[in-house]
Structure formats: C-alpha cells, structure tokens
Amino acid sequence: xxxxxxxxxxxxxxxxxxxxxxxxxxxxxxxxxxxxxxxxxxxxxxxxxxxxxxxxxxxxxxxxxxxxxxxxxxxxxxxxxxxxxxxxxxxxxxxxxxxxxxxxxxxxxxxxxxxxxxxxxxxxxxxxxxxxxxxxxxxxxxxxxxxxxxxxxxxxxxxxxxxxxxxxxxxxxxxxxxxxxxxxxxxxxxxxxxxxxxxxxxxxxxxxxxxxxxxxxxxxxxxxxxxxxxxxxxxxxxxxxxxxxxxxxxxxxxxxxxxxxxxxxxxxxxxxxxxxxxxxxxxxxxxxxxxxxxxxxxxxxxxxxxxxxxxxxxxxxxxxxxxxxxxxxxxxxxxxxxxxxxxxxxxxxxxxxxxxxxxxxxxxxxxxxxxxxxxxxxxxxxxx
Ligand SMILES: [Mg+2]
Numbered sequence: 001x002x003x004x005x006x007x008x009x010x011x012x013x014x015x016x017x018x019x020x021x022x023x024x025x026x027x028x029x030x031x032x033x034x035x036x037x038x039x040x041x042x043x044x045x046x047x048x049x050x051x052x053x054x055x056x057x058x059x060x061x062x063x064x065x066x067x068x069x070x071x072x073x074x075x076x077x078x079x080x081x082x083x084x085x086x087x088x089x090x091x092x093x094x095x096x097x098x099x100x101x102x103x104x105x106x107x108x109x110x111x112x113x114x115x116x117x118x119x120x121x122x123x124x125x126x127x128x129x130x131x132x133x134x135x136x137x138x139x140x141x142x143x144x145x146x147x148x149x150x151x152x153x154x155x156x157x158x159x160x161x162x163x164x165x166x167x168x169x170x171x172x173x174x175x176x177x178x179x180x181x182x183x184x185x186x187x188x189x190x191x192x193x194x195x196x197x198x199x200x201x202x203x204x205x206x207x208x209x210x211x212x213x214x215x216x217x218x219x220x221x222x223x224x225x226x227x228x229x230x231x232x233x234x235x236x237x238x239x240x241x242x243x244x245x246x247x248x249x250x251x252x253x254x255x256x257x258x259x260x261x262x263x264x265x266x267x268x269x270x271x272x273x274x275x276x277x278x279x280x281x282x283x284x285x286x287x288x289x290x291x292x293x294x295x296x297x298x299x300x301x302x303x304x305x306x307x308x309x310x311x312x313x314x315x316x317x318x319x320x321x322x323x324x325x326x327x328x329x330x331x332x333x334x335x336x337x338x339x340x341x342x343x344x345x346x347x348x349x350x351x352x353x354x355x356x357x358x359x360x361x362x363x364x365x366x367x368x369x370x371x372x373x374x375x376x377x378x379x380x381x382x383x384x
Pocket of ligand 1: 213215239240265
C-alpha cells in the first residue's frame with residue numbers, strides 16, 4: 001500500500017504547513033487554428049493547443065499553461081491535482097518537488113513535464129496575487145526591460161508573407177531582432193533556405209539582428225558549410241543546426257562557425273541543461289518554463305547557465321517568461337513567437353507591448369503575471 005503523495009513528500013522533509021492552502025485545481029484545453037499553414041525543418045501544423053491550469057486559494061486564482069497535447073490536462077487532473085491540493089501556497093518549490101516525485105513511474109519528460117510546469121507557473125501566479133505583488137517583484141527584479149525578438153518566418157510562408165511579417169516586427173514595432181525557420185524538409189532545400197535568408201536580411205535592414213532556427217534539420221558538416229553563408233548575411237544566431245540530442249555535433253558546430261549556436265527548448269529536467277552546458281554545446285542556452293518544470297526550474301537553469309558563463313533565452317510562451325526573465329542577470333532575450341503571441345493576445349487580457357524591442361513586466365502594477373482569461377472569447381476555442 002502506498003502512502004498518499006503529501007505524506008510521501010513529508011517523509012523527505014517538507015516545510016511546515018503554514019499560510020493559505022491550495023483549495024482546488026482545474027484544467028481547460030483550447031485549440032486555436034493558425035492564421036496560415038505553419039512549418040519548420042522537421043514539423044508542420046495547422047493548429048496549436050494551449051492547456052490551462054488554474055489553482056485556487058482564499059478566493060484568488062492563479063493561472064499557468066503549456067502548449068502541447070490535450071492529454072496534458074489528464075496528467076494534471078489524474079496525477080498532479082491531488083499532490084497540490086491542500087499544500088501551502090507559499091512553498092512553491094516544495095510543491096514542485098512533490099510533483100516531481102509523484103511522476104517517477106509515469107516518466108517526467110514530455111507532456112508530464114508540461115503538466116507539472118503549468119501547475120508550477122499557476123502556483124507562482126497565485127502566490128503573487130495573494131500577496132498583491134507583480135510576479136517579478138515577488139521573484140526579485142534584476143532588470144526593468146526584457147528584450148524580445150520576433151520569431152516566425154515559417155518555411156511554409158511565401159516571400160510576400162515572410163517580408164510582411166519581418167517588416168512588421170522591425171519597422172512596425174521597433175523590435176531590432178528577428179528569426180526565420182530554415183532547414184526546410186529535413187535540410188533537403190538548402191538553396192531555398194539561403195535565398196530566404198538573403199530576402200530576410202533585405203526585409204529587416206542592415207541594423208537589425210537576424211537569426212535562424214533549423215529545428216535539427218541539418219547534418220553536422222552540412223550545418224558548418226551553410227553557416228559560412230549565413231555569416232555572409234550577418235546571421236548571428238543558429239538555433240538547433242542539428243538535433244539538440246547531438247551534443248557533440250552542436251559543440252563541433254559552435255567551435256567551427258561564427259553565429260552563436262543555441263538549443264535547449266526540449267529540456268524537461270534541470271540535468272538536461274547541465275549536460276548541455278557541460279558539453280559546451282551552446283553559446284546561449286534556451287529553456288522553456290512551460291516544459292522544463294515551470295518558473296522554479298527555469299530560474300535554476302538560468303543559474304546553471306550563468307555559472308557556465310552562458311546567457312539564457314526564454315523559448316516561446318512569451319507572457320509566462322517575461323517576469324522570471326526580468327529576475328535573472330544573464331538574460332539575452334525572449335522569443336516573441338508569432339503563433340503563441342497571437343494565441344495569448346486572443347485568449348488573455350493583460351498582455352505586454354513589445355514596442356521598441358522590450359517588454360516591461362510589472363510596471364502597470366498588476367498582481368501575478370497579470371494575465372486573465374477572456375472567458376467570452378476563449379469558449380469558442382475550448383476543446384477540453
Ligand atoms: Mg526553436
């Protein structure tokens with residue numbers, strides 16, 4: 001007979017149960033069609049699913065979410081809710097650790113980590129709301145502005161659509177950084193890749209930073225050969241030139257090429273980032289708070305990177321990264337990802353303005369991360 005989750009956690013030395021407790025956990029699933037077919041080197045999609053977690057205590061509600069399979073909500077409902085309900089709101093790292101232990105036999109990577117992350121973020125939001133503080137103030141600010149970069153440029157876009165999107169970020173909103181997808185069809189269309197990069201440079205002008213993301217589509221030597229041409233176009237960020245599982249390959253490409261090599265978006269545990277940094281695989285670490293274990297683990301990943309002399313960049317879900325990003329010294333930027341920005345603007349009030357190239361979380365005095373679900377709009381997209 002197994003002990004209930006809270007008792008199991010207490011055996012490992014839980015903090016004393018003080019302060020308000022979590023009263024309830026709820027989930028909701030929203031699926032939003034893309035505004036055009038979207039694709040990168042190794043995947044294509046026509047809709048995106050957001051899995052929302054709400055945690056309640058003392059009349060307040062905290063919300064967190066992750067992007068992923070609808071089954072993520074089942075993990076929250078069937079495995080994690082019972083771990084979190086009844087726990088003190090103040091001790092978010094203890095709740096995170098209890099969830100981590102509870103999923104040992106289910107397997108933490110993948111959608112289980114997404115479920116855990118959504119709840120961790122909701123708990124941080126709930127704590128800040130109960131204290132009446134912006135989340136960045138609760139975490140402790142390290143900076144006022146958080147730089148962002150426009151991210152999209154899907155391989156499925158035609159020339160006109162790519163040009164329009166890039167100009168909207170750089171000329172329209174004053175964001176001096178933009179990224180496009182390359183490595184089309186598993187790296188089998190390098191001529192079109194380079195043609196699109198050349199066009200992207202013309203769209204953003206000479207002054208803006210230009211980034212590319214191959215989503216693991218190239219082979220090692222192919223990436224090194226291509227990087228010389230990317231350098232000719234002033235590309236300074238080469239994301240996932242090969243699979244992010246190939247740490248040796250990433251390290252070789254980093255050593256052999258001019259653009260910074262970045263990876264880490266599939267990190268579901270802290271040790272994943274430790275291995276990536278120890279291998280010298282990245283010039284800038286990416287981490288996704290909606291996958292890696294929430295804000296609790298994202299902040300630890302940032303500290304690991306800092307100790308290795310590397311900056312961190314927030315991957316996707318930009319409104320959930322803004323507050324923790326403002327709390328770390330070694331931040332490079334956040335990914336202002338077209339697909340997620342569109343969904344977050346659609347479903348939530350309290351979104352941030354990236355005008356000028358930075359967001360400023362907490363400056364309007366909102367409690368928590370400041371997002372509230374627009375129930376009226378969201379209902380039309382609800383799928384679970
Ligand atoms: Mg990427």
